[in-house]
Amino acid sequence: MNSSFVLRTAQTLGGWRLLCVAVLLPLAAAAQPTLPALIPQPQSIQLTKGQFTITPQTQLALQTPVAEVRQLVQTNLPGLRINDLARPANNITVRLAAVAGLGSEGYELVVTPTGIRLTAPAAAGIFYGLQTLRQLLPPDRERPGFRFAGNVPAGSTTLPACTIRDQPRFGWRGMMLDVSRSFFTKDYVKRFIDLMARYKYNVFHWHLTDDQGWRIEIKSLPNLTQAGAWRAPRTGPWNSRENPIPGEPQTYGGFYTQDEIREVVRYAAERQVMVVPEIDMPGHMLAAISAYPSLTCSGKKVPIYPNGKFYKLEDNTLNPCSDSTYLFVDKVFTEVAALFPAPYIHIGGDEAYKGFWASCEACKPLMAANGLKTVEELQSYFVRRVEKIVNSKGKRLIGWDEILEGGLAPGATVMSWRGMNGGIAAAKQGRPVIMTPYQNCYLDLYQGDPSAEPSTYSLCRLSNSYAFEPVPDSVRSELILGGQANLWTESIPTTRHAEYMVWPRAFAIAEALWSPKSSRNWTDFIQRMERHFVRFDAAGVNYSRSYLNPFVTVQRQGPGGLLDVIITHELPDTDLYYTTDNTLPDAQSPRYMQPFVFPKGADRLRVVAYRNGQPVGRMLDIPLTDLAARAR
CATH class of the missing domain: 3.30.379.10 (Chitobiase/beta-hexosaminidase domain 2-like)
Known part of the structure; x- marks a missing residue:
């Protein structure tokens, strides 16, 4: 048998490769x-x-x-x-x-x-x-x-x-970086683009504005950056951060000048990356409102909160019933459109709390005059008017899947984040879709057992990202432009931690968006990924090995009942050992074989993983109080 071999990954890079290897190894192992x-x-x-x-x-x-x-x-x-x-x-x-x-x-x-x-x-x-x-x-x-x-x-x-x-499977292979919650310098943004381009991503979605900071210079509205780009410095878990104190110096933040924006756009273009700006509206506008309070229904002056505690308590939503709001939007998009050659402007549209609209006296006659029965239809009215402004700048509108509520604007592209359903609904209306379900694509979520990870919320493991399939069976595949990985930064204060959260899950999503669907092979991907860690070590790039850690889930046997403990691992060739007697586990400890009842009197669970006879990952050390909370 000839020692060379062909791997046709478009049809066969799954089990066929393993079959080839199994056949060739006994005959010509040294020559392969x-x-x-x-x-x-x-x-x-x-x-x-x-x-x-x-x-x-x-x-x-x-x-x-x-x-x-x-x-x-x-x-x-x-x-x-x-x-x-x-x-x-x-x-x-x-x-x-x-x-x-x-x-x-x-x-x-x-x-x-x-x-x-x-x-x-x-x-x-x-x-x-x-x-x-x-x-x-x-x-x-x-x-x-x-x-x-x-x-x-x-x-x-x-x-x-x-x-x-x-060649790629999809034309839209995106990564999003949120620079509002945590501000990153121009130089780090370029490093972020460098790394994504190296793995054949071609869209940089730049989330430039949100409640916690306005990061793009708008020369006709200077207070957006003079006031809206700065907030009180805080550290710690997002919703445990203290509210700002009246008169406190606003020293954390920053923004990009228009010259810096142009520099980043040029830098990205040299790497075949299109930069798509996001100016989030009508919600997530607290930073802009702090600079121009008249943008809301109440007109109330508000500070920039370094947390999310203000949601539904302070009005962070643009007034959709005032012509001055649309004059503001027009000024912003006039300058944004001139800075970004991309054919798109992303307007967000997500998580807009509409309670203040419902009680706004100015909105009631406008809703009546336009036959709008709900505040969801009022948001649709807002998005449709904004789309006309976007179109007037020679651009097309993208929004998160909430823009479906109340009726979709006629030329909008939907970015589906709350699962796949929003994208499916848009595609069934014949609209283009970018899939980015949080369960697979949100890189700010826990990627391993929370006991061994920096604090965040929800869960998206490496295997979840590798399982990402952008095209649902029920829609026309040509309407799915591609997909995107998103890094929100409420819980990401530093660039090193940003890299830790992005990689290696961004490897997995890159493969979902570029490679043939038939080439998926989890075991093979892990082997290739680990060889890329050596490259990252040489380059000085941080990354996570959380996929090597055990993962614990708990179920309670009825109200107040005993706890059933389930221990899993993302790699199939891994042995798990545990203790419940306050000792440190090793390969001589009980081996996990099936779910077990957590013993009465025990106060903590410890778990270690072994791969090829050697310990890997971090030991989990989970107290009883945490186990009980997981059961809830």
Whole structure:
């Protein structure tokens, strides 16, 4: 049997790969090439004999005059000499040309013992091919400041011989960063874009405004940033933070100048990333209202709260019945539209508390005049008027799935976050949809057992993210533009913690949005992901290993009854050991085999996981009070 083999991932990268390995190992184990650890998994990869080593003599032959492509290559393969007349032998050749069966984001990458050839029909394909090429290089390539130069040891940049043909499953592969609750500098935003682009995300959804801060300079409304970008400094769990004290210095916050916005947009475009701004309305507007109180029904001056305690107590919603509100929106979107070349503006539309509208005397005659029977229909009226403003700037409107309530605006795209149902409803109306259900895509949620994690809320484990399927069976697939991972930052005060929460769940979502559905293989993904941790170590990027921790759920046997303890793990090849006698568990402790009753008199549960005979992850230490709370 020939020692080379073909993995056609578009149809077969699931169980067929394991079958191939099972057959080949007994016959030619030593000859089988190592499968590259690529994320997201490419559409198809053919592994062949041999390898190619980049040496100080290797040159770049860029067979295109397009400046954008030339810059992409130099940025991703720094230090290599460019010689457009170089022969293909022992060099790297990059060219723009049609590739049969591949679209504008597709590419073909061929590595042989005598050279590398990257071909794509457009600059985007060249960029994604370069990201795959980077992943074929040793992890040290990700070290900050790395350059291919004469002092690079021979053999340190060796790639396996292979042919890869690849293109994405979806056109919208997004990541959202909330900079309102926690403010991050321009430089960190660029780092965030760098990392997402490396894994073939192509939309950066920038959540620029919310209750806790207005982060974008609007020159015609200077108080938005002079007052609305700053709040009282606080730390600790979100809803345990103290309210602001009258007269307290407002020292936490910041904003991006319009020049900084332009810089970030250019930076993203160089990495094939479209930046979509979000200006959240009609709710989540407390920062704007603190600067311009007349925007609400009450006109009341309010502070910026560093928590969520004010919800339903203070009016954080724009007045939908005042023409001055729409003049404000027009001013904002005039400047926003000029800063962002993307065809979309996201207006939020989520979690708008409408209780103040219901009691607003100005809203009652407007509702009557327009035949609006409910406050949900009043929100629809608001969104429809705002959509006309957005359209007048040459843009299309996106909103969270709450914009369905009361009737969907005629040209709106729906971003479905409260599960899949909002997206399904919009698609059944023939509207385009971006799927981002919190159960799979919210990266600020617990990713492991809460006893071993920083405080947050709800749950989205790595396996939940890997199970994300953007296209429900009941809708036309062409209406699903793609999906998105979202990082809200109420509980994320630092950039290191932001990275901890994003990775590795963003690996999993990247694969759901790029790779063929048939290529899903959880065990294989884990193996590839862990090899990317080595790359992140070299790059200095933080990440979580919470998937290695046990996970405990509890059920109570009736009111006041005993507690049944269920212990699970995300990896199938893991042994779990526990104690309830206040001792530390190890591989000689009771092994978890099935749910058990927590013993009377015991005051805590401790659990450890073992993989391949070695302890992995963190030991869980859960007191009885916590177990009882979980049962509730």
